[in-house]
Amino acid sequence: MPTYINFLSFTEQGVKTIKNLPGRIAAGRQAIEANGGKLIQHYLTFSAQDAVIVSEAPDDETVASIALATAGLGNIRTTSMRAFTEAEIPGVLSKMP
Known part of the structure; x- marks a missing residue:
């Protein structure tokens, strides 16, 4: 399953309810x-x-939908990215023109 990294920043509401x-x-x-x-x-x-x-997720759409739903609660802002493992790097490089 693809690996993803999400960076989160707390909103003012998120900080007020940090506990x-x-x-x-x-x-x-x-x-x-x-x-x-x-x-x-x-x-x-x-x-x-x-x-x-x-995290790991089936696809980009799954990660995007969860990130949007979570951000919609008002506690965070998020940035998501796909992360390629060491084992996946050769496959990425093999597709280079």
């Missing part, structure tokens, strides 16, 4: 699993991003 973060992580895990994916890890960070999620 609810464990429940939000659990809800995110449930949403990913309900759509055929797996939350590998959720990291709280102290950088330009407030948190980083590493």
Whole structure:
């Protein structure tokens, strides 16, 4: 299954309700699993991003729909990207013109 990385930034609402973060992580895990994916890890960070999620999902559309639904709750803004594993890199490079 493809790997994805999401960078999360808390909104003002998300910061005000930060103590609810464990429940939000659990809800995110449930949403990913309900759509055929797996939350590998959720990291709280102290950088330009407030948190980083590493997950696996069936496809880009699944990740986009979960990210949009989650952001719509008002606690985060998110940036998603597809991540290629070390094992996938040769396949990517083999398709270069």
